[in-house]
Amino acid sequence: MFQPNLIEKDMIYTTFNWDYANERFIYSKLIIILTQQKEIQYIKNGAIIRIDTIKDISKTPQVLHNFQQIKYLQWCGKYGLNDQKVGKWFAKWNCETIIDVGGIYSDDGKKQGLWKEMIKNYWIKAQAYEIGQYVSDLRNGTWKQIYEDKEIGGGDYNKQGQKEGKWKEFWDGFWHYSQVFYLGEYQNGNKVGRWDILCYDEIIGGGLYDKGIKLGYWIEVSDRFYEGSYITHKGQYKNGQKVGRWDICYQNKHIGGGSYEEGIKDGNWVEVSDEFQDSSQITYEGEYKKGKQIGKWNILFEKIVIGGGSYDGGIKIGNWVEVSDEFSEFSQVTVYGEYKNGQKDGKWDICYKEYWEKNAQSMKIGGGLYDEGIKSAKWVEVQDRFQKDAQVFYNGEYKNNKKVGRWDIFFQNTHIGGGQYDEGIKVGNWIELSDEFRVDSQVKYIGEYKNGKKIGKWEIMVKDEWNLRPFYYIGGGLYDEEGEEFKLGKWVDVADDKWFLTYTGEYQNGKKVGIWVEIDIYNNKNLQIGEKNYEN
Structure with a gap:
């Protein structure tokens, strides 16, 4: 439920957009504010790009984190006397009605009857849908999952709105170049037995569940898995926690990993960046102690050290060289400066190196001052995808x-x-x-x-x-x-x-x-x- 006395606070999220020129994701920061005036404001680079009014305070408001949905998605319909959605509702994308998407709300604001819904991760390259029946706001019976006008998955819900029996379902990050599914069985909404992970209907991973708890040997896909970032993680679960050695693989070749103690990272680790792909092979090497990074950590690009710094109990300290969020072969942007108690402080420089200058030093192109993690005074910044062109x-x-x-x-x-x-x-x-x-x-x-x-x-x-x-x-x-x-x-x-x-x-x-x-x-x-x- 929305709290009318909510204290106004900036929430910072990472959202993505697709870089058509370089066929890769661009990640950027988005500020989302839930105001006391019952509004959701979305702010990017100082521009308010969307404002949604919260009508029905009996339900938790839907906050969008997908940049294309923020920019293009609109729901159209009517509100009843209690500011609840009633009657027919349908969706538009960039002012164009999405065919058959939507359904009927009852007079008390509950979904009823046949609905066609977009997947949570819906965007221009992930136009996938789920179709089925609602009974008093709960999914019921057979639901179909649709992509490119073909039924490619689905399963059944019981009367309590829980998944039941055999299911083939979309992975949360499903899109055109990451057509990943999970295939297995539910009992009363819990996953049980063997579950396979499929990509284009080829088994690439999976493992066992016991009443919704993972156990035994698993092969999992990374959170941002797709054709250009084919990252998998392989290791053991015990009572739902990762234990022992876990390996990280890229295109089925070992590139990193480390050990877990009851779900907590411990000892020497080689980790990969969230944006790891062919042109952005960034890894991090260092040590964990009871889940916290300690001592010297190195940042490597294509197995060559290009940065790093020190941790004390999981807190960054001293001088650091970091890579930009969009660092790649063609966008070799690094930042240099000092951490005090885990916060950036003093002068920080932004540097850049052309990708063909293998042995050249990075040159300073920008930067500014931090005061206990807060930017202040004059700054020169660069765009997220800074490169030669x-x-x-x-x-x-x-x-x-x-x-x-x-x-x-x-x-x-x-x-x-x-x-x-x-x-x-x-x-x-x-x-x-x-x-x-x-x-x-x-x-x-x-x-x-x-x-x-x-x-x-x-x-x-x-x-x-x-x-x-x-x-x-x-x-x-x-x-x-x-x-x-x-x-x-x-x-x-x-x-x-x-x-x-x-x-x-x-x-x-x-x-x-x-x-x-x-x-x-x-x-x-x-x-x-x-x-x-x-x-x-």
Whole structure:
């Protein structure tokens, strides 16, 4: 249940987006605030990208952690007298109705009858669904799991809403390049007996359950397992806890691991980064004592030490060299500085090395000051995916860990944009860059913010990779002046992954209506390649 007297607090989550150019995930920080005004605010880089109103306080509000869902997903329907959902509800993705997704709520706000629901991890490359019956808000009977219009899994629920009997079910991280399933049996909602882990219907792992508790030898997949990051973990469970030696494998080859004592890491370990893949083979080597890292730990890239530092009882101390969250062969960004009592303190430098300069030293490209873990004073930061063709810098000031005043944006040392922050929130006129900004995709947006929300006229500008002419207009339109960030009237939108694909049509209160035309503007050919009719 939502607590009306909830103290307002920033919650920081890691969310992902797909890097179409490099075929990899980009992870970034997202601030989510549940306010005393019964709102959920989603803030990224100082812009409030979504606000949801909490209507039904009898239920725990759904908080989205998936960036594409935050950006594109909307549920449509009616609320009853007690602010509970009633009647038919359906889902839209980027203003387009998702076929058959949704169902009926009873007058007391409970799901009833046939429903088609999206998987929890739903995004553009994970358009998978579950279809079945609800009885008084509980799943009941046979439920089917669907991907690419094919039934590929499912099973039965009992009258208590518990899974029962044989099941083939989606892995929590299921998506197009990670079509992983679990195959086994439930009894009264508990997994029992042998469970297999399948990828594209080939068994790649699994183990035994006893009343929902893992036991014996297991092969598991990593939390971010997919074709480009084929990481598995192999070892023993005892009473649901990992024990003894566990090995970490990449593409079925041993690359790391260590020992557990009753579920607690102990002794020497080689661990892999969360983003480990072919172009980002980062490992960490050091020692655990009763689950806490101690002494010297090294950071290695392709088995060569590139950083590290010391731990004292699981707390970082002294000088450290760390790698960026998006470190890869093509984005070799490291940070240098000192920890005091587990917090960054004093001067920290951001450094970069080109991937072909194997023996060269990293050069300083940015940095700033920390005061007991809090950013302060002048900073030069770089974009998440900083590399040769995407060298974007942000230059400005922090106060109490929040951006304040003027921040400027540079691309390859040329001033290209920026604007004002007030206590970490964007205000006033801004020129900002697309998330995919790089040499061959130079897209920027020009307009005004009011309390972190876009208002009024916004223009979309682009520059070709050959720099044959300056930035020129390709799209844009109007946002409402009330700060609801509703698009109004005629708009020309641009595709997230291809700047040369534009979509022209009309918005009413933030919703697409009428005919929208898709145009390919590459090399000024202005070729219409499709159109879509949106219901009014």
